[in-house]
Structure formats: C-alpha cells, structure tokens
Amino acid sequence: MIKAILIDDDKNLREGMKGLLARFAPTIKIIGEADSVATGIEVMDTLEPQVVFLDIQLNDGTGFDILEKLAERNKTITSNVVFITAHEQYAIKAFRFSALDFLLKPVDPEELQIVIEKIEAVLERKNDYSHIDLLLENIRKNVDNFKRIALSTSDGIHLFDISDIIRCESADNYTKFYIRNNKPILISKTLKEYEELLKEHNFERIHQSHLINLSYLKSYIKKDGGYVVMTDESRLPISQRKRERLQEVLKSM
Numbered sequence: 001m002i003k004a005i006l007i008d009d010d011k012n013l014r015e016g017m018k019g020l021l022a023r024f025a026p027t028i029k030i031i032g033e034a035d036s037v038a039t040g041i042e043v044m045d046t047l048e049p050q051v052v053f054l055d056i057q058l059n060d061g062t063g064f065d066i067l068e069k070l071a072e073r074n075k076t077i078t079s080n081v082v083f084i085t086a087h088e089q090y091a092i093k094a095f096r097f098s099a100l101d102f103l104l105k106p107v108d109p110e111e112l113q114i115v116i117e118k119i120e121a122v123l124e125r126k127n128d129y130s131h132i133d134l135l136l137e138n139i140r141k142n143v144d145n146f147k148r149i150a151l152s153t154s155d156g157i158h159l160f161d162i163s164d165i166i167r168c169e170s171a172d173n174y175t176k177f178y179i180r181n182n183k184p185i186l187i188s189k190t191l192k193e194y195e196e197l198l199k200e201h202n203f204e205r206i207h208q209s210h211l212i213n214l215s216y217l218k219s220y221i222k223k224d225g226g227y228v229v230m231t232d233e234s235r236l237p238i239s240q241r242k243r244e245r246l247q248e249v250l251k252s253m
Contacts (some may be wrong), residue, residue, distance in 0.1 A: 002123065005032040005047060007040040007063065008055040008084065017053060017084070017107065024109045025116040037061040041069055049079050051119055053103075056085045064139050067132060077132045080119055091139075096197055098135035099150035099157055131157045145200065151177060151187050158185065162201050166216045166232050168194050170209040178232060180216075206246055207239045220250060 004021075008014045014033055021028045032047045034040040037060045044052060044066065054063040063083060071077055083102040085091055095102045101115045131150035138146050149165075151158050164180040170191040177185050187194075195205050202214045206228060219229040226238040228246075238246060 001029040002027050002051055002119065003031045003047070003049045004028050004051040004053060005034065005043050005049045006030055006053045007034045007043070007058070007066070008053075009035045009057075009059045010055075011035070013055075013084075013105075020107055020109060020112055024113050027120065028116065035059070037065045037069075040066045044070060044079065050123060051080045051082065053082050053084055056083055056088065056091060064136065068136055068140075071133065071136060077129050079129075080122060081132060082115055082119070093197075094135055094138045094146070096193075097138065097146045097149050098131045099152040100131060100135055125154075125156060130159055134159055149197070151185060153185050153187060162198065163213075163215070165198070165203075165213055167213060167230060167234065167236070168198075168203075168211040178234070204246060204249055206242050207237050210236045212236065214249070214253070217250075220246070 006014050006017055008017070014035075018030055021030065028051065031049060032043040034043045036058055040054070040058070040063075054066065056063045067077055067081070081100060083091070083095060083100065084105060084107065085102055086105050092102060101118060103111055103115060131152075134148055134150050147162060148159055149162050151160065160177075160179055160182070164182075166178045166180055168191055169176045169178070171186065173188070173190055175187045175189055175191045175194055177187060179185070191205075191209070191211055195203070195211050198211065199205075203211055204214055205211050212228065212230065216231045217228055218231050221227050221229065225240075226243050228236050228238060230236065
C-alpha cells in the first residue's frame with residue numbers, strides 16, 4: 001500500500017476524494033488529513049507520507065506555503081506531491097515546467113488513475129524531488145518566463161536550462177530531447193505538449209516531427225523541399241505548411 005495524506009480545507013471535497021481513491025486507486029491508503037497550512041505541515045512532518053494530495057488554496061494560505069516552510073526546515077521535500085486545483089493557468093504552467101502532477105477540480109476518475117500509475121512508477125525508483133524545488137523557485141519569483149524545465153524519464157527527473165535545449169523530435173507518443181552537452185533523453189509525452197510549453201522560449205515547430213530552438217539554427221536551405229541545419233549538424237525537413245511561417249519568423253529576427 002502507498003501511504004498518503006490529503007490536505008484540503010473543504011471537508012466535503014476531502015470525503016469525495018477519499019471515495020474516489022477507494023474506488024479507483026485501491027493501492028492508496030489515506031493515513032492522515034489536514035485542512036490548513038499549519039495542520040498540513042504537522043501531518044507531513046509527523047506521518048512522513050509517500051504521497052501528498054495538496055489543494056492550492058487553503059483558508060490560511062496556500063499549498064505552496066506548506067512546501068516552502070517544510071523545505072526551509074528540512075532542506076528538502078521527501079514526498080510525492082499531487083496538487084488539486086481549480087483551473088489556475090499560472091499554477092498549471094508552473095506544474096508542467098516542473099514535471100509535477102496535478103488534478104483539476106472536479107477530479108476526473110480517469111485522470112486520477114493516470115496520476116496514480118505515474119506515482120507507482122516513481123516510487124519504484126530513487127527520486128531526489130529537485131523538481132519540487134524548481135516549482136517553488138518559479139512560484140516564489142512569480143515570473144511567467146521560466147528559465148528551467150524538469151524532464152521525467154524512466155530513470156528519474158532531470159532539470160535543464162531551457163536555453164540548452166537544441167531541438168525536440170517526435171517519436172510516436174514520446175519526445176526525444178537533444179540538449180547541449182548531454183546525451184538525448186526520451187520523455188513519455190507528445191511533442192505537441194512541449195510545443196505549447198516552449199513556444200514562448202524561441203522554439204518553432206517546423207515539421208510534424210520537429211520542434212527547434214531558433215537560437216541553434218545554423219542554416220535554412222530552400223532546395224530539396226526545404227530543410228534546416230542545426231548547430232549539432234542535424235538536418236531537419238520543413239513541412240510545406242510550416243515553410244512560410246518559418247520564413248516570416250527568420251525575417252523578423
């Protein structure tokens with residue numbers, strides 16, 4: 001069984017979540033509950049759960065406050081954290097850049113099962129939870145232009161400067177990242193998800209299979225249907241419908 005605690009200031013929502021977990025995630029055992037920042041810190045400290053289901057908005061603060069105070073006191077967070085939230089765009093963006101799981105209210109059973117499967121996989125490997133530190137860093141700075149990204153692979157979670165990502169390549173439902181001074185890594189998310197995250201960071205989708213960081217674009221070649229040469233010497237095709245857009249972007253640079 002996976003030991004978990006539930007932190008939410010709405011008792012009805014806690015009861016509803018416990019019902020969902022009992023029905024759709026029988027491997028999760030709720031060993032404690034809390035309804036505030038103060039009691040949340042206490043139960044996390046006392047019970048040392050493997051997983052924390054954490055509401056963002058609490059009566060006396062936020063779920064981020066709990067993590068901040070625990071990180072200050074203990075130097076690190078040692079639990080998997082799943083945020084439960086209303087549709088808050090900034091927080092959701094921060095979660096995605098930090099490779100942190102979240103559930104939108106009202107919680108969808110299918111989404112819950114997907115999150116639980118990911119938690120079970122994470123618990124089978126060693127995790128240093130540095131991606132939670134990245135989340136707190138981004139929330140603390142309250143900026144919209146995040147500088148680092150956490151990428152979750154089969155062997156753990158890795159943090160990279162976004163400026164070091166040369167390009168991303170689609171591989172079915174996976175994305176392969178090519179990163180400066182690192183070997184390529186494979187992530188179990190689609191290229192479309194990363195296109196949405198990285199488009200504000202000088203990345204351009206040039207093909208169904210290729211998303212490039214324009215900072216590493218070496219040459220744009222018009223012959224042979226059109227292709228680009230990157231600084232890592234890779235040659236990538238440009239789809240016909242992306243060609244005009246790329247030319248416009250390059251002219252404006």
